[in-house]
Amino acid sequence: MMYMIIALAALVCLGGSPNGNWESQELLRHKVEIVVLQVNVLDENGIPIRNLSAKDFEVREGRKTCKIESVELVDYHAATTSASLSPESRRQFLLLFDLSFSNFTGIRKAQQAGLYFLQQGISANDLVAVATISARGGIRLLCPFSPDRKQAIHAVSTLELADQLRFRDPAGFAFDQELREIEDMLKKMEERGESDPAQSQLRDVLRMSQAAAKDSYAGMVANYATILRIMAEGLNGLSGRKNIILFSEGFDQETLTGQNLDELARQSEAWQNLNTQSATLGDTRSMAGSQGTLVNFQQVLRELSHGNAVFYAIDISRFAEESGDAGQMVSTSGAARRRSGQAALLQFADETNGELYANLNRLETALEDIARKTSCAYLISFKPSKQGKPGEFREISISVKRPGLRVRHQRGYSFEKLYSDFSPAEKQLQLAEFVVKDLSGGGIPFRFDAVAFDGNEQYARLPMIVEIDGPAITAAPGRRDKANIGLEIYGYLLGEHNAPVDFCFDFLSFSSKEAVDNLSKSRIKYYGLLTAPPGSYKLKCIVRDSELGMISAQTVRVGVPDFSKRPLFISGPVFIEMRGGWLNFFNNVKLETSGRLEGHPVGYPYQWGERTLAPAINPPCSAAAPELVLLRLHGLDTSAGIPKADMRFEVVGEGGKAVPARPKSLVDKKMDADTGTLDVVLQFGLGELGLQPGQYRLRVYLTDPVSGASAAAEAPFIIP
Secondary structure, eight states: OOOOOOOTTOEEOSSSOOOOOOOOOOOOOOOOSOEEEEEEEEOTTSOBOOOOOGGGEEEEETTEEEOEEEEEEEETTTOOSGGGSOGGGOOEEEEEEESSSOOHHHHHHHHHHHHHIIIIISOTTOEEEEEEEETTTEEEEEEEEESOHHHHHHHHHHTTSSSOOOOBOTTSOBOOTTOOOHHHHHHHHHHOOTTSHHHHHHHHHHHHHHHHHHHHHHHHHHHHHHHHHHHHHHHTTSOSOEEEEEEEOOOOGGGTSSOOHHHHHHTOHHHHTOEESSOOOOOOOOOOOOHHHHHHHHHHHHHHHHTTEEEEEEEOGGGHHHHTOOOSSSOOOHHHHHHHHHHHHHHHHHHTTOEEEESOSOTHHHHHHHHHHTSEEEEEEEOOSSOOOTTOEEEOEEEESSTTOEEEEOSEEEOOOOGGGOOHHHHHHHHHHHHHSOOOEESOOEEEEEOOBOOSSSOEEEEEEEEEEHHHHHTOTTOSOTTOEEEEEEEEEEOGGGOEEEEEEEEEEEOSHHHHHHHHTOEEEEEEEEEEOSEEEEEEEEEEETTTOOEEEEEEEEEEOOGGGOOOEEEEEEEEOOOOOEEEEOGGGSOOSOGGGTTSOOOOTTEETTEEOOEESSOBOBTTBOEEEEEEEESOOOTTSSOOOEEEEEEEETTSOEEEEOOSEEEEEEEETTTTEEEEEEEEOGGGSOOOSEEEEEEEEEEOTTTOOEEEEEEEEEEO
16 A cells, blocks of 8 residues: 655645635624623722613714613623633733833832732733833833733733743743743742842833933923823724723823823812822922823823723832932922822823822732722623724713713724734734634634644643635735735644643745745645643634734644553544645744753654655545545553554544444554554545535544553544
8 A cells, every 4th residue: 555645845736626624704894793892880989880781771972872782791700711701801901010100119019019919809811911111112012911820920020121031922922931830930029139130120220211301301201102102002903991000100291281180180080089098189380291292192092092991000109219219200399299190190090981099008909999890891782873994983972871870981992994004013912812812703714633642751742734725815805915925824722711831833925926826726734833731722723814914713622641641542533635736834844842842842743754644634535535544542551562452433424423434454553662652554435435425523442452441532524
């Protein structure tokens, strides 16, 4: 019997093109059928209200009342799994540390409060991002919105000043060995003294900001506003509400507006709800604001409110004297400096329906209040009054008919803008959102699968095979450069609460007319490798068109046994590709065990001697050609040579009916006594069983006659 071998990264044309049950997916459209918004309703004491229904709400666009389709209460402490929460309903927090207008002790207190918040203030399903902002260094996203508490704790405890993570994926998730157990990182945080490099670096950063402020304070404020606007644009593409918790002492508000704290407070709802300890109003300096900076700052606030971002500003200026800092303000008066900074923070809170927390000895108090007030939300679904243009923002108002209640909601919603208008930050955050949320997108028909194979004592291998429909890519409307197509392929292994465990990434470029022509007549087969310790995971594959922004995601569940204990387990069955017409991208077959992959198993599991076999996903089977199936059997006793094992095969239809199936022949076998594995390649004739057209599964049962242990596995195929 001859093998059908797919050569590494080669185009095989043996007649015909692959077919199969490709999932039909529509292109992403900018039409909005239903708008879903998060709404918080609080009583006069700030306690969330949980007993409202659709009849209690009213949604208006200008003078028009919108029809409410549904109202759903989401209790974030009651939700047990991420699957029980829709993408729009996930609670999201951004811990934002201001390194321009802050003091050393205040930032240290903020770090401690942030760690408390990560451990005790939020639920396991919440998504948390961590970032720093400075007028000199811009915005640095240290951790994207993620359920991964290890990366968030590392980011908060170090601010990645002298202890930066090296291995990040394109979405910003980190995969460093330095992400130790949470208890170890917290202990290191507590042990840090004045001589610690991270603390020294923090002091240096704050001192440089103070020195720059003395030279050009107004210029720093202007830069700060510009950086905030960039951040706002990046957050706009994320679904759901973004609760931004800003730790800062604020800047001199009068450099923007010429208004002092008294004037702002008189028109401020956030001030009326201010959580303070002995907060009082007094006179501050009067000066004219910078018109250009003011316009930019107002644009920032509009961008934030349009993107459903809410600012919870936590003032840390009261710790400036403990730090021995003169402060960032132009004023030399400590009280006046603090009050002027609070005025700036107050405007952030006011314009985004947030809150200001000032004059607190214990910053954790503010975080506890934020967690309580956001502990539940109403998801209100309604139909827009009319369709809008891509990127158009439409203001709304949501009210509650019961008296005495306060409603917090975003000021409006936007129609999805064109991908060509996305900034790099928006593209990165979009990818991160697809990783941790249950989004599927659409527009790129593909399928993928993964099978667990043994690796080393710590990690198993999870080879991922992706098949993409080439004609659908080349025929997509709206492509400007038809001779230059780029595809991004991502694989993410997700653990508990969708926390990323491992990833693989590649960019496939078709940069000539000939390459695009080949793609239009072929399908792509891509191989990527992930590794994981024993456990139960979700493996998510994301494919994105780098020009059009079409993005699709699919997820499969995989179980990884502890291969070091030699359990009875079947890797497979894996159909070997027997068809031509594929563009194969198997560049990851030969990986180096260095950098992030140091200590990880990287061998290609489908290598058979000198031959590189390519798996097939859900292949069509017919009587015209037999099928080759690969299985790796684990946990058998190989001490006396080829082990005895009872294997039984059956074909299961969509209705659950099973019919026996027998392999036509044993093509080849190989044994590894060191690992206790037996590899076999079998030939089947599934197309000769007289099956009706439809979807089927080839199921294998394995029994160890010595121990009596058993295992089972299956793989899909179709009868065309």
